[in-house]
Each structure stands twice: as C-alpha cells, then as structure tokens.
Amino acid sequence: MCVTFFTLAQPGFKLILAFNRDEFLDRPTLPADWHNFAPLSAANGSTTPLTPTSPSSENGTLLYNTDKPLLQAALEKHMDQGGARVLSGLDRGKAEGGTWLGISKDLKVGLLTNIVRYPAEDGIKPLSPPPSRGKLLREFLLPSSSSQAPSSGDVQSYISSQLPTAGNYEGFNLLLFSLSPSLPSPAVGYLTNRPKPASLNLDHLSRTTGEDRGCTGLSNGPLATVDKWPKVESGEGRMAQTLKEWQEKEEGVDALVERMYGVLSPTIPVHSDDDLLHTTTVQPVKLSPQMTIIPSSASSSSRGRWKGTRTATVILVHDNGKVVYVERDIWELGENGDPQKGNGERRFEFGGDVE
Numbered sequence: 001m002c003v004t005f006f007t008l009a010q011p012g013f014k015l016i017l018a019f020n021r022d023e024f025l026d027r028p029t030l031p032a033d034w035h036n037f038a039p040l041s042a043a044n045g046s047t048t049p050l051t052p053t054s055p056s057s058e059n060g061t062l063l064y065n066t067d068k069p070l071l072q073a074a075l076e077k078h079m080d081q082g083g084a085r086v087l088s089g090l091d092r093g094k095a096e097g098g099t100w101l102g103i104s105k106d107l108k109v110g111l112l113t114n115i116v117r118y119p120a121e122d123g124i125k126p127l128s129p130p131p132s133r134g135k136l137l138r139e140f141l142l143p144s145s146s147s148q149a150p151s152s153g154d155v156q157s158y159i160s161s162q163l164p165t166a167g168n169y170e171g172f173n174l175l176l177f178s179l180s181p182s183l184p185s186p187a188v189g190y191l192t193n194r195p196k197p198a199s200l201n202l203d204h205l206s207r208t209t210g211e212d213r214g215c216t217g218l219s220n221g222p223l224a225t226v227d228k229w230p231k232v233e234s235g236e237g238r239m240a241q242t243l244k245e246w247q248e249k250e251e252g253v254d255a256l257v258e259r260m261y262g263v264l265s266p267t268i269p270v271h272s273d274d275d276l277l278h279t280t281t282v283q284p285v286k287l288s289p290q291m292t293i294i295p296s297s298a299s300s301s302s303r304g305r306w307k308g309t310r311t312a313t314v315i316l317v318h319d320n321g322k323v324v325y326v327e328r329d330i331w332e333l334g335e336n337g338d339p340q341k342g343n344g345e346r347r348f349e350f351g352g353d354v355e
Contacts, residue, residue, distance in 0.1 A: 001220050001276045002100065002113040003231060004175075005239045005263055008186050008206035009214030011247075014179040015186065015317040018239070018260040019101050019111060021089075022282045025306040025333045028092035032313070032327040032346050034084035037097055037138050086141045087325055087348055089311065091134060098134015101313055102141050107179040107321060107352040110137045115171030116220045118194040124167045133172045136162060136191075140176055154178070155189040159199045166197035173218055179317050179352070192222050200224065215239040229277045231266075239263045253316065257326055260314040271295070284308035284331050284339035306339050321352040 006017040023029070088102025101111045112133055140158055155176045162174075171194045178187040188202035200223065208214030217232035217239075228236075242259045251259075267281040272293060276282065286294040286304040294304045308331040316324040329342025 001116070001282055003217065003219040003235065003264075003280055004101075004111055004113070005215060005217045005235050007208075007214045007216065007239065007243070008177075008188065009208040010243055013316060013318055014107075014206075014321075015109060015177060015315065016243070016256070016260065017109070017111075017313075017315045018264050019313045019315075020264050020281060020309050020330075021100055021311045021313070022308060023310050024287075025284065025308060025310060025331060025339060029310070030090040030092060031311075031329075031344070032087060032089045032325065032348070034087050034348075035090065036084050036086060037090075037099075037142055087350075088141070089327065094132050094134070098132050098138050099141075100134070100137070101315075102137065103315060103317075103323065103325060104141045105350070105353045107317060107323070108141055109177040109179065109315065109317070110140050111175050112137045113173045113218065113220055115173060115192065115194045115222065118171065118221055118225075120167070120171070120194055121196045124193065124196055126170050127168045130170050131168060133169050136169070136172070136174050155187040156201060159189045159191045162191060163197055163199055166191060166193040169193060173220075173223060175218060175223075179321075181321060190223055192224075194222055198222075198224070211240060211244075212236065213240045213243050215243070231278050231280045234266070235263060235280055238266075253324060256316065257314050257324065261312060261328070264312045281312070281330060282307070282309045306333065308339065310342075317352070322349070323352055324349050 001022045002020060003022075004017060004019040006015060007013075008015055010016050085105050086099075086102050087104075088099040090097050090099055098112075100113070103109045114133070155178050159174075159176065172192065174191040176189050176191075185203065186206045188205055190200040190202055192198055205214050205216060215236045217228070217236045219229050219232050221229060221232075239260075242263060246256055246259055249255075263280075265281055266279070267283055268275060268279045270276060270279060270283055270285045270293065284306045285308060287307050288294050288304050310329070310331060311327055312330050313325070313327045315326075325348040327346045329344040331339050332342045334340040
C-alpha cells in the first residue's frame with residue numbers, strides 16, 4: 001500500500017516528492033545507492049531470486065532463503081559500479097533487480113506502485129507468469145541498447161511505447177518525470193493498466209497555481225479515479241499546508257525535508273483492509289497466506305508474514321539541478337523475526353547532468 005505526494009509548482013524547485021514504500025518486511029531489498037541495475041546473477045553467479053521458503057516448523061512463519069553472504073555480495077556489487085547513473089533502492093525478491101522509486105543523473109525520476117481493489121476489464125489478463133513491473137521503471141531510468149526507452153528521457157514517447165503491452169503486467173501505476181533544464185518545462189507522464197491500459201500527460205502540473213500548490217497524491221488505486229482514498233486526499237492538503245508554512249517562515253532545505261517526512265508520518269493501527277485506505281505510514285501487520293490480516297490478538301505463532309512501511313524517501317530537485325535524496329528506514333524485522341522500528345538513513349546530494 002505505497003503512497004506518494006509530489007508537486008512541481010513550488011517556487012525554486014522542479015520537483016518535491018515524498019514516498020512511503022509498503023512491503024513485506026522479509027523481502028530482500030538493497031538500500032538506496034548509486035548503481036546501474038546489475039542483475040542478481042552478477043553478484044551471486046545465479047539467476048535464482050531470493051524467494052520464500054516453506055513455513056518454519058517452529059512458528060509457521062514464512063521465511064526468505066536470505067543467505068547473508070549472498071546478500072552481502074549483492075550489496076557490494078550494488079555499491080561498486082563504475083559510472084553508476086541511477087540512485088535508488090533495489091528489490092532483490094526477483095532476479096531482475098528492479099526498483100519502486102529512483103532518479104538518474106540526467107534528472108529522470110520514476111516511481112511505481114501496485115494497484116489493488118481495482119480488477120481489470122474483461123479481456124485484460126496478465127501473462128503467466130507476468131513480467132516484472134520493475135522493468136518498466138528500470139528501462140526508463142537506464143535504457144538498455146535493446147530497450148524502447150528514448151535516450152533523451154522523452155516521457156510521453158516512452159509511455160506510448162509501453163502502452164500496447166501494459167496489459168501483460170499485474171496492476172500498476174507508473175509515474176515518470178523528466179526534469180532536464182534543456183526542456184521548456186518538466187515533462188510528466190502516467191501509465192496504468194487498471195481497469196484497462198491508459199495514459200495521461202501531466203505536464204500541466206508544473207504550471208499549477210493556487211492554494212493547493214499543485215500537490216498530487218497517488219497510492220494503490222488509479223490516478224484518474226473520482227473518489228480519492230482518504231489518505232491521498234488528506235496527504236495532498238497536508239503537503240500544501242506545510243509548504244505554505246515552510247515558505248512563510250523562510251526555512252531551509254533540512255527543514256523542508258523534515259516537513260515532508262511529517263507529510264508521510266500519520267498512522268493508525270491496522271485492524272482491517274479499510275484501515276489501509278486511511279493510514280499513511282502502515283504499522284506492521286501480519287498477513288496470512290491468503291493475504292488477509294491476522295488480528296493482533298491472535299497467537300504469535302500464527303502463520304503469516306509481516307508487512308508495513310519499510311522506507312520513506314524524500315526527493316528535492318532544485319531549479320538549478322541540485323538534488324537532495326533522503327531515504328529512511330521506518331520498520332524492519334529484528335533478529336527474532338518480530339518488527340522493530342528502523343533507524344537507518346541514507347542521504348545523497350548531487351548536481352544533475354544538465355548539459
């Protein structure tokens with residue numbers, strides 16, 4: 001149940017973006033760093049992704065076969081790629097090594113969320129097995145020689161190239177930005193496949209004025225839905241208000257980063273699926289093999305996997321191309337397999353390639 005809020009209309013910035021990644025706490029993931037999307041096989045000599053094992057005989061919890069030396073090798077490969085062009089975390093649950101949010105040195109930004117609660121129209125059915133949705137983002141941020149992604153970062157052309165095959169994937173939202181100063185204004189595009197493949201040109205968002213400051217939210221429903229999820233609607237207002245206060249008080253960049261984390265922080269206990277529509281930060285909840293919520297009153301040995309907000313990321317792109325990228329750990333699994341609050345942070349500052 002990821003959620004993001006962003007604006008392209010704040011004076012002094014090309015983009016301000018805040019993103020919560022909600023995921024299983026045991027899913028193998030590498031923290032944000034510079035890389036070129038090296039596949040898992042480049043680190044461990046195998047194309048086998050890190051996948052769930054059978055439930056343990058002790059407590060019935062679904063575990064990942066996360067071999068620590070293997071993950072360490074993947075981490076070292078992830079962090080040691082000469083001429084790395086992409087800054088992001090990496091999903092190691094699949095061999096493709098995709099991501100959910102990233103930025104390239106030439107100021108392309110992309111994010112991906114899954115879609116739930118919205119079935120596909122008749123005739124729209126994913127391939128079996130479905131391709132990795134992370135490929136859609138990976139090929140935009142770092143086009144391969146065989147990909148259809150325009151090297152110039154032409155957002156609309158890339159989305160048009162992916163539209164015919166969008167139905168091959170499970171439900172997704174894909175949001176892409178090209179922020180190069182060589183463009184007259186930021187290029188923004190959106191692609192989804194629920195209820196059917198469709199795209200939107202969102203370039204107008206950079207020209208938005210008014211009290212809402214162009215603040216836009218997106219979670220796990222299509223962007224074009226009439227009724228916004230409560231946490232999306234409230235988050236848009238919260239972001240607009242805090243940007244107004246930040247500007248009036250003439251605060252600095254660090255204060256802006258903290259304010260964006262404040263936008264992402266509201267949380268309520270999750271007892272039902274409906275609670276997920278309201279909580280911005282998702283407290284750890286145990287899901288059964290059927291993906292239903294296991295009540296907190298249930299036995300601690302109940303078979304299931306913990307899911308919640310794993311990381312929160314803030315990206316600031318100034319008008320001059322300077323980027324501030326901060327990723328914080330929110331929830332993680334402790335050594336005993338129970339959730340605990342994370343305290344790690346990774347901060348990056350760089351000047352985008354603006355030639």
